Amino acid sequence: MTTKSLGNPFSDKTDLRHGADCGCDGCLAGHGHDAGHAEPSMMSSEEMLERAVESAVVRSVFGHNDIGRRSFMGMLGGGTVAAALASVFPLDKAKAAILDNLGDPEKTDLNIGFVPITCATPIIMAQPMGFYERYGLNAQVIKTAGWAVARDKSLSGEYDASHMLTPMPLAMTLGAGSVATPYIMPAVENINGQAIVLSNEHMDKRDPAQWKGFTFGVPFEYSMHNFLLRYYVAEFGLDPDVDIQIRVVPPPEMVANLRAGNLDGYLSPDPFNQRAVWEGIGFIHTLTKDIWEGHPCCAFAAPLSFAEELPNTYGALLKSIIDATQYASNPANRKEISEAIAPTNYLNQPVPVIEQVLTGTYADGLGEVKQVPDRIDFDPFPWHSMGVWILTQMKRWGYIEGDVDYKGVAEQVYLAADAKKVMEDLGYEAPDVTYKSHTIMGKTFDPADPEGYVKSFAIGKG
Template identity: 75%
Template sequence: MTIKSLGNPYDGDVDLRHGLACNCSDCADDAGHRMKAVSARDQRTRMSTDDMLDRAVESAIVRSMFGHNELSRRSFAKMLGGTTLAAALASVLPIDKVKAAILDEIGTPEKTDLSVGFVPITCATPIIMAEPLGFYQRYGLNVEVVKTAGWAVARDKSLNGEYDASHMLTPMPLAITLGAGSTATPFLMPAVENINGQAIVLHNDHRDKHEDVSTWRGLTFGVPFEYSMHNFLLRYYVAEAGLDPDRDIQIRVVPPPEMVANLRAGNIDGFLSPDPFNQRAVWEEIGFIHILTKDIWEGHPCCAFACSQAFAETYPNTYGNLLKAIIDATQYASDSANRSEIAEAIAPTNYLNQPVPVIEQVLTGRFADGLGNVRDEPNRIDFDPFPWHSMGVWILTQMKRWGYIEGDIDYAAVAEQVYLAADCGKVMADLGLEVPAETYKSHVIMGKTFDPAEPEAYVESFAIRRT
């Protein structure tokens, strides 16, 4: 595994946001400068664990002093020179003591070289941006984030150990643990990545169906995976309009990067998909945004950080530091002031491979909807790591409702086994974030309140269901 984003933080010629493997246009144009920033020793040999931890913490300290603003850091470094900058900072800040304190606090990871899978969507923002913006480095980890074509691949590579951890859809760790769609394997979900952030898009040919969902009978829709909030929210939405999602419409699994192409080709009439593909359909003038999923369920979970129970138990320090890096990145992404910087960091080909304006429209919430409107929806997507047990219970009720799981199920026990609210809460507290006092709460979906204390009655309350 190559060392990612471990360039010299005192060198103004290197952009620390992108790893040496990045082939975006900016990095390709600046390839000579980026290679110069890697020491001869680093080019000849792999860094030792101690070297990597030392460089990672030093880089995090320097970058934090410039507010993670790469332009400011690089300009200042070029003006003073790297040696002078290092000496100047050392004269006012006891960097060696700070490094020692940080490393003592996080504990030495048992395993530092990690592969973490991601599907190229904006829901994965914290997992992706933690590489170019240095959050993994901060906690002594050399993480390679690996672009993955779809969720079945992410699941299978996580199960076979090719990935140490992965970006997953929030229903996936529940399904894997229960053996729904795969061999039953205990999986853990200690952090949610994003809330909201999805939409239903229709092809422009169906503008006449925008106002009346009951006219969707016979249409074909794409969702990214069976065990996804997209599938369960689409099913919920059309069922509330009186349509049976298994009989009155067709639902097909389409990997997110293929959604727009399938819409253009007429293979599907619409989709409930993660961004940036909703906005990309508008950008390419193929489709329009019918509804944001936040208007179905405000604050619904979508994607998450997950790993096997075996990984967490075998490498407890590594697991803890990885979780802390991702939650730290999540809270950084939750600040709207950082969204433009993040859009630039995750746009390159090795990450989302999307135009920066498309990603900015998603992250900032100011966007064209394809119907002639420019909308301001600051909560179009947000980032909140807390894995509410009640959210897990709701997902399990929908898996039961539509026949993905059968028989008796202890909803709360499964949710609490998989959604590690305690682990997340501890890290949030360490980072100075507000931690919810409870792990269960009621949720409102399309005007109806879900009580997590009565899951079976909730399932039976729906006229349209498989059970």
């Protein structure tokens, strides 16, 4: 995902595209803005929205031709152009109208649950790096042992919002595994970022067909980890409900269970995959990005009632999360982020372990150092098609039964319109569509035919 500049649109020294070959003074100096104006990361939310309005209007006038815009600004001067534009378009009124519609957060003191994994990076880093404060919130992120606890504390109201796995708000809305409660997921946290780890005792068993009788850990039943592990072994002819055992193990307990011999392997979030290598007890069999490139994993979720009763607070929180997610998507920021989220009250992991995950330069436990920059990435857009795929796997493996309104449920829970609006308000690009095909282990998933997809598999219950 590319980031649109929030630099001064009336300056001929600012390239609003900021692509890989950007030659503006700011980018050549190592920062994407005109030196005479505030850096976007230091702006208040109001200043950022005002700049976004100015940028949108100027882009439209110049037909999104940034070379033409810069040339014109250089000839006439930005001040002259701004005055001329203001005479025909009420910029100040447009900015004021947007700000008036926002309102102050109804509630500023928030409790946000998180499970200590790198997938939660945006939610965690938003506290020590000031993203919540930027949008007027005093949010406390609270470490939680596992997702059953996170779910229950969210349902009880102890948490205002929470880090969740992308299948969880779908399951909670449908009443799968809990009392049916309408939940929303307006933003994905991370894509990719998981791995299958095997004990060092199984270095000679790299073919999944050899895994009959193995016991694997996953962090939760309603998780991408569970569904990707099931999908993976089934493609090699194993029935995950017959040929292997799958146990729910909280992520912080994965390594200890592998060491004790309680697990032969696990499909887990990081940093616990890398921690097994660090401890010398396991190796990375495969990254989940090699099963499904760009798959979703974790998300920001909340009860629907939170957004309905506290709309301004919800909006400010969503801006905080999306802004932090976009910051995390820049590889240049990953080492800084690793240090911010390493302390005891967050991930409680050595900084080098986190850096290996976030930078993609890591030891695989098999004697090689890998270079995989997108081992984990961060993209907030909640594709409806991803929600439909998750529902197909819930149906395939018997977690939900009967007729399923795949499209209706995905669109009710995954609030793509909210994500798109906030992304564009903050100056980021967002997709114009919410459905696309996905390829998982070479097989194309067409979201237009979910039931046909479920029935296409030889192994499954659906």
